[in-house]
Amino acid sequence: MTKQLDESSFLSGGNAVFIAELYARYLDDPSSVDSSWVAFFQELRDEGAQLIEDFKGTSGARRDLQVIGAVDPEAAAAAAAAAKKGGKPAPAATPAEIRQAQLDSIRALMLIRSYRVRGHLLAHLDPLGLAKIEPHPELDYRTYGFTDADLDREIFIDHVLGLETARLRDIMRVVQETYCGSIGVEFMHIQDPDQKAWIQKRIESIQNRTDFTPRGKQAILERLTEAEGFERFLQVKYTGTKRFGLEGGETVVPALEQILKRGSQLGMEEVVLGMAHRGRLNILANFMKKPYQAIFSEFQGNAANPEDVQGSGDVKYHLGTSADRDFDGKVVHLSLMPNPSHLEVVGPVVVGKVRAKQTQKNDEDRSKVMGIILHGDAAFAGQGVVPETLLLSQLKGYATGGTIHIIINNQIGFTTAPQYSRSGPYSSDVAKGHQAPVFHVNADDPEAVV
Incomplete structure (x- = not known):
């Protein structure tokens, strides 16, 4: 079945990790996943095993992939083995901490996208200072559930803005320098994903600023x-x-x-x-x-x-x-x-x-x-x-x-x-x-x- 799916399938790309882990959870306990997924996974039969193998990779090239915040069973097994040998593995994250990390990541990515869409509204574009810049709620981190106490907390953003993790304070600095300086950019309305990605990469890789010689x-x-x-x-x-x-x-x-x-x-x-x-x-x-x-x-x-003029000219x-x-x-x-x-x-x-x-x-x-x-x-x-x-x-x-x-x-x-x-x-x-x-x-x- 997986061979018949083209690249636009919801099983390909970034969704593959989530689907594979969801399927692994289904194998352990079918009641732990939504009923709509149960019906789908039942149709996979033997091909579901292939999906898991594709997710894990080969024995010589294991794939280090997992859903953010999900427990890695191999890491858990290694931690248990270390405990038996007298080692002191790092304490496992509590469910509350995992949920908070997931929420932080989601909210931070929503905030970054808002700056891509509306950052130009806060850009300094008027040399005369006639236009008053009004704060926009979608560009305020407090709108997404963050507070001032969260500014120095590390957040996983999966290499968005070129950073794997970053403090909220640093995320705000980067997006404001990129989208709210002397250049305001409107490009998120473009429907062609390649064109949009090209512009986004060019802007964010240099924080929308060229260093001239x-x-x-x-x-x-x-x-x-x-x-x-x-x-x-x-x-x-x-x-x-x-x-x-x-x-x-x-x-x-x-x-x-x-x-x-x-x-x-x-x-x-x-x-x-x-x-x-x-x-x-x-x-x-x-x-x-x-x-x-x-x-x-x-x-x-x-x-x-004068020699070219025929008539009164302009x-x-x-x-x-x-x-x-x-x-x-x-x-x-x-x-x-x-x-x-x-x-x-x-x-x-x-x-x-x-x-x-x-x-x-x-x-x-x-x-x-x-x-x-x-x-x-x-x-x-x-x-x-x-x-x-x-x-x-x-x-x-x-x-x-x-x-x-x-x-x-x-x-x-x-x-x-x-x-x-x-x-x-x-x-x-x-x-x-x-x-x-x-x-x-x-x-x-x-x-x-x-």
């Missing part, structure tokens, strides 16, 4: 200095001129650099960008490397390339461009799509161009060309073209292998505060309906953004 930190500082210096110059030189500055969101420049550099290492050859007005000039100058003289010429009312914060960037000998072609004043209409254009480029390059695994779209928070939440574009993401005729969406949260949409412009806590909430992981990052923490 001195050279890496210097590179981030250089990009930030360029971005902030550019905005300050324009403010002084062209005071009062409409330019849609990037002030407060300058960390998006080193973040884009990191995406490009890592992407080139993974075989990415081309990136198509789309964005609204805010920060466009800064991206043109410091990411696309458009010459400063061309940008300043446009501030004077001239065309950057305002400088609508214009696109293309460029090649070299990262350690790997060249990535960038193209920034022009867009009209309808802020989000460029989204489907970007995705369509990415798909067309992939077709041209015979990029069937969707790894050579990628789209990046920058949004304002109010536009992402408020314009219908955004969910309409997301709806195409998994369709065979339109899929591109994924698009990176970066939302620059101004905490105001034109003149409207967030609480009057959307129903959910985040402007990104619409993306969760399409199984997309969401990372909320405090823009005043450059290393977290990158």
